[in-house]
Amino acid sequence: QQPVQSPQAVILREGEDAVINCSSSKALYSVHWYRQKHGEAPVFLMILLKGGEQKGHDKISASFNEKKQQSSLYLTASQLSYSGTYFCGTSDWKDFGNEKLTFGTGTRLTIIP
Amino acid sequence: NAGVTQTPKFRVLKTGQSMTLLCAQDMNHEYMYWYRQDPGMGLRLIHYSVGEGTTAKGEVPDGYNVSRLKKQNFLLGLESAAPSQTSVYFCASRPRRDTTYEQYFGPGTRLTVT
Numbered sequence: 001q002q003p004v005q006s007p008q009a010v011i012l013r014e015g016e017d018a019v020i021n022c023s024s025s026k027a028l029y030s031v032h033w034y035r036q037k038h039g040e041a042p043v044f045l046m047i048l049l050k051g052g053e054q055k056g057h058d059k060i061s062a063s064f065n066e067k068k069q070q071s072s073l074y075l076t077a078s079q080l081s082y083s084g085t086y087f088c089g090t091s092d093w094k095d096f097g098n099e100k101l102t103f104g105t106g107t108r109l110t111i112i113p
Numbered sequence: 114n115a116g117v118t119q120t121p122k123f124r125v126l127k128t129g130q131s132m133t134l135l136c137a138q139d140m141n142h143e144y145m146y147w148y149r150q151d152p153g154m155g156l157r158l159i160h161y162s163v164g165e166g167t168t169a170k171g172e173v174p175d176g177y178n179v180s181r182l183k184k185q186n187f188l189l190g191l192e193s194a195a196p197s198q199t200s201v202y203f204c205a206s207r208p209r210r211d212t213t214y215e216q217y218f219g220p221g222t223r224l225t226v227t
Contacts, residue, residue, distance in 0.1 A: 002155065032214065041203060041218035042156070087155055099144050099163055099207075100171065101216075103156040 001025055003090045005104040012078050012111050020073040020107045022088030029096045031064050031071040032089040035082075036106075042087060045073075075109070083111045114139050117219035119204050125225045126194045134189040134222050136204030143209040145187040146216065147171075147179060149200040156203065162187055163209075194226045 003024040012018055022031060029050045034042040048064035048071060059076045071090075075082055085108045089101035120135040136145065147159040148171075158171030160179040168179045176198060178190045187206075191198060201223050205216040 002157075030214070032216075041220055042216075043218070044213070044215040047214050089156075098169070100158060100161065102158070102172065103148075105153060105155040 002102055003088055003104040005086075005088060005107045007107060008105070009108040010110070012109070014080060014111055014113055015077055018075045018078060018082075018109060020075075020086050020088075020109070022071045022073075022090070022104055024069045024090050026069065026090070026092045028064075028066065028069050028071075028090050029093045030091045031062070032101060033062055033071075033073050034087045034089065034103075035084045036087065037084040045086075078109075078111050080111050080113065083109055085109070116140065117204055117206055117217050119202075119219040119222050121222060122220065123223050125227065126191075127227055128195060130194050131190070131192050132194065132224075133191075134202055134204075134224075136187045136189070136206075136219060137185055138206040138217070138219075139185060140206065140208070140217065141184070142206035142217070143184070144207045145181065146205040147177075147187065147189045148203045148205065149173065149198075150203060150221075151200050159189065159202075194224075196226045198224065199226045200224060 006021045031048045033045040036042040062073045064071045085106045087106050089103045117138045146161040148156040157173050162168045162181040165184040180188045203221050204219040207216045
């Protein structure tokens with residue numbers, strides 16, 4: 001089953017903050033975040049592993065709540081370059097061992113000046 | 114390095130025709146993946162390979178076949194194309210020994226089946 005992402009779309013002004021959520025019905029071992037700009041390939045942002053630390057670089061960070069089987073991606077002081085569609089990819093322990101990810105349906109983020 | 118390349122970039126097929134999509138990577142990666150991307154559906158895994166000569170089914174394997182005869186190439190075949198296979202196809206690869214688990218994606222192939 002695909003993880004569920006929310007919101008499906010969000011429009012922000014430059015400098016505002018955004019939170020994108022990813023929920024799964026399975027017990028998760030890993031959550032991967034990717035960003036895809038229109039007409040381009042997805043690009044890796046970060047991975048969070050069960051029992052691992054919250055990740056982040058610059059103004060983009062993420063958390064992983066193992067008990068709730070959820071992950072959240074935080075974008076602070078958004079920039080125009082943050083526009084795109086964000087996907088979470090998840091795996092349970094078995095899928096992680098098999099190197100498989102199941103991607104969510106995506107969250108389209110639009111940043112306006 | 115060219116990274117991950119996909120051939121062709123665009124293709125239009127008639128229902129019932131066959132074709133092969135080629136994915137090539139020059140990073141010596143062990144793992145390779147084929148995804149399809151449809152509006153509102155995100156990325157769905159078709160088939161994947163954890164090494165030369167091995168393949169496995171993903172979420173949506175029906176109507177597709179794959180082969181990994183050489184480590185650097187991963188081929189996706191459509192034996193009898195159907196309109197439901199109209200999609201954008203992405204190939205990805207990643208190395209086995211990598212703590213980031215990052216998948217590197219190719220630029221995609223846009224396939225239309227009429």
